[in-house]
Each structure stands twice: as C-alpha cells, then as structure tokens.
Amino acid sequence: xxxxxxxxxxxxxxxxxxxxxxxxxxxxxxxxxxxxxxxxxxxxxxxxxxxxxxxxxxxxxxxxxxxxxxxxxxxxxxxxxxxxxxxxxxxxxxxxxxxxxxxxxxxxxxxxxxxxxxxxxxxxxxxxxxxxxxxxxxxxxxxxxxxxxxxxxxxxxxxxxxxxxxxxxxxxxxxxxxxxxxxxxxxxxxxxxxxxxxxxxxxxxxxxxxxxxxxxxxxxxxxxxxxxxxxxxxxxxxxxxxxxxxxxxxxxxxxxxxxxxxxxxxxxxxxxxxxx
Numbered sequence: 001x002x003x004x005x006x007x008x009x010x011x012x013x014x015x016x017x018x019x020x021x022x023x024x025x026x027x028x029x030x031x032x033x034x035x036x037x038x039x040x041x042x043x044x045x046x047x048x049x050x051x052x053x054x055x056x057x058x059x060x061x062x063x064x065x066x067x068x069x070x071x072x073x074x075x076x077x078x079x080x081x082x083x084x085x086x087x088x089x090x091x092x093x094x095x096x097x098x099x100x101x102x103x104x105x106x107x108x109x110x111x112x113x114x115x116x117x118x119x120x121x122x123x124x125x126x127x128x129x130x131x132x133x134x135x136x137x138x139x140x141x142x143x144x145x146x147x148x149x150x151x152x153x154x155x156x157x158x159x160x161x162x163x164x165x166x167x168x169x170x171x172x173x174x175x176x177x178x179x180x181x182x183x184x185x186x187x188x189x190x191x192x193x194x195x196x197x198x199x200x201x202x203x204x205x206x207x208x209x210x211x212x213x214x215x216x217x218x219x220x221x222x223x224x225x226x227x228x229x230x231x232x233x234x235x236x237x238x239x240x241x242x243x244x245x246x247x248x249x250x251x252x253x254x255x256x257x258x259x260x261x262x263x264x265x266x267x268x269x270x271x272x273x274x275x276x
Contacts, residue, residue, distance in 0.1 A: 002133050002142065003080040005071060007063060007094050008038040009087040009259045010122040011230070020130055023071055027094075028061040029258045035061075044255045048233040048266055057164060060258050062093040068101030076108035081139045083146065084112040085126055087259055088194030091118060111143050113150065116194035119260040120272040121155035124226040127251070128274075149225075151192075152274045156199075156216060157230075157260070158187050158208045160237055160267030187212050188264070196263060205237060209269065213244035221248075222274040230254040233266030241269040 005023040006012065017024045027038045031050050036042035038060075042050075051058055068084075075082055084102075086094035098112045115122045128149055132142045159165065162184070185208035187200040200215070202208035221227070229250045231238040238253070256270060264270075 001080050002139055003075050003082050004126060004129055004133065005068075005075075005082055005084040006122070006126055007086060009060075009092070009094070009118055009257060010085070010126055011119050011254050011257050012123055012126065014039060022126070022130070023075065025063045025067055025071060027063065027092075027258065030059045030061065032056070038258055044257055044261075047258055047261065051164075051261070052266065057262055058258065060092065060262065062097050065097045065100035065104070068098045069104050072101055072105045072108055072110060076105055076110075081109040082111070083129055083139075083142065084110060085115050085122055085129070085146075086112065087118045087122060088116050088190060089114045090116075090194040091196070091259060109139070111139075113143075113146055114194065115153070116150055116192070117153050117155055117190050117272075119155070119256045120228040120230040120254055120270060121153050121190065123252075123254065124228050124272050124274065125149050125153060127226040127228075149274060152222070152276075153272065154189070154219065154275055155270060155272040156187055156189050156212055157264055157268050157270035158185055158205070158212045158237065158241070159264050160185065160205060161265045162186075164263055164265035187215075205240070209237065209241045209244060212269075212271075213241060216271055216273070217246065217248070219273075220276045222276045223249075225274045226251045227271070227273040228252045228254055230256040230260075230270040230272070232256050232261045232264050232268040232270075237267050238269040241271070245271075 008026040029036045089095040095114045102110045183204050185202050186198045189199045191197050
C-alpha cells in the first residue's frame with residue numbers, strides 16, 4: 001500500500017488526515033523561548049493572536065530527522081511504500097530532515113518531493129496524490145505525475161500589512177514606512193526555486209485584489225485538479241477576492257498556518273491551483 005506523508009505546513013486538518021490515512025508530522029513554532037507544536041498544543045487562532053502581540057516574528061522549526069525516521073520505520077515495517085511531500089526547501093529544513101531519515105531506512109521504498117511551495121500550494125499537490133492512491137495507480141506512475149504537478153503549481157497571495165515583511169527583513173524599514181503611507185499591498189508567489197517573491201504591487205486592497213483576480217483568471221487553470229483558497233487570521237479580504245473570481249469553484253477554504261502566516265501577517269488572501 002502507498003502512504004502519503006506530510007508536514008503540518010500543508011494546512012490539512014488532523015481529522016482529514018485520519019480519515020484518509022495520511023501521516024502528518026507537525027512543525028514547531030517558537031515565540032521567544034516558548035515552543036508550540038503546530039495544530040497540537042496551539043490552534044491557528046492562538047498563533048495569530050500571539051503573533052499580533054509579539055515584538056519579534058515567530059520562528060518555525062522543521063521536524064527532526066528522528067521524527068521522520070520513526071514514521072518511516074513504522075510504515076516500512078508495515079510494508080508500505082511512501083511518498084513524502086515537504087514545504088519548499090527554500091523556507092524550511094523539512095526536506096533535508098526527511099532526506100537524512102530516508103538514508104537511515106535503507107531498504108524502504110521512500111520518495112521525497114520538495115514541493116517548491118507552502119501551505120495551500122502543498123495541499124493541492126497532496127490532494128492530487130491522494131486521488132491517485134485512491135484510484136489504485138501504481139507507485140511509479142504517481143511519482144511521475146506528482147513531480148509534474150510541482151512545476152504546474154501556482155500560489156498567489158495578496159498581503160494586507162507590511163508589518164511582518166518589515167520584521168522579517170524582506171522589506172526594509174524605509175520601504176515599509178513609505179509603503180504603509182501610500183497603502184501599498186504586495187502580491188507574492190513562489191518562483192521556480194521555491195522562494196517567496198513579490199510579483200506585483202498595488203495601492204489599496206481593492207485594487208490589489210482586483211489585480212490578483214484578473215491575473216488568476218487570465219491563467220490556463222487546470223480545472224480537473226484541486227483549487228484551494230486560503231486566508232490568514234480573518235476572511236474579510238478573501239471574501240472580497242472570491243467576489244471577484246466569478247464562477248471559479250474552490251475545493252476548500254483554508255485558514256493558513258505558521259509558515260506562510262509568519263511572512264504574510266493577518267488579512268492575506270491566497271489561491272492555489274494548477275496550470276495546464
């Protein structure tokens with residue numbers, strides 16, 4: 001049997017993973033000296049509440065190689081083949097931890113895929129793999145299609161506040177001050193190397209959401225595959241975005257967790273999909 005192994009960055013619920021027999025390995029989130037386990041002893045609501053009052057950005061920590069090894073060893077003993085999706089290696093060490101653990105399981109059939117994405121971008125890749133597993137496709141065929149999907153994944157998010165980008169050093173304090181004064185709202189995405197980049201800027205959220213909706217609708221979206229929308233902390237801007245998306249159907253509406261939430265801050269609206 002083929003098992004899908006994910007880290008909690010993918011923003012699938014524990015209930016969904018249990019229902020579909022997915023192995024979930026949680027990330028850790030640190031606020032100062034206090035360390036929480038994502039989705040175990042800290043909810044997303046609590047994460048955003050803590051982040052709002054924290055002077056410094058929280059730090060996310062990948063699962064250790066030992067955590068991956070314990071999962072791999074258990075599944076290997078049960079006779080499973082494993083497909084492991086990790087958050088982009090440009091943001092996290094999950095991929096490296098998983099690769100180290102794989103080397104400790106010499107006889108196990110394990111394929112580790114760097115999704116070059118995060119949050120709902122990882123989630124849609126996972127949902128497509130799950131569909132193939134449920135259809136009974138063979139391991140090798142799933143791997144080929146899964147790797148193709150990495151290249152076809154698109155995630156765009158419009159940021160409501162520059163506060164976290166300034167704290168994280170992605171925007172200088174001077175740029176951030178000027179941007180805040182003229183109400184600049186950046187749109188971010190992941191490039192081919194899996195790095196977060198700013199791909200557009202608009203004055204005001206109304207114009208920013210319109211630009212994002214227009215861009216997405218101009219793409220050759222593969223509507224046969226999963227399309228997911230997401231938000232950070234509250235749904236106000238996501239609702240506005242969905243109102244601009246016409247009759248595009250979404251498979252899920254997701255509150256995005258720590259990895260993207262740390263950079264985007266509250267009020268972001270995001271969409272993830274595949275291109276043809």
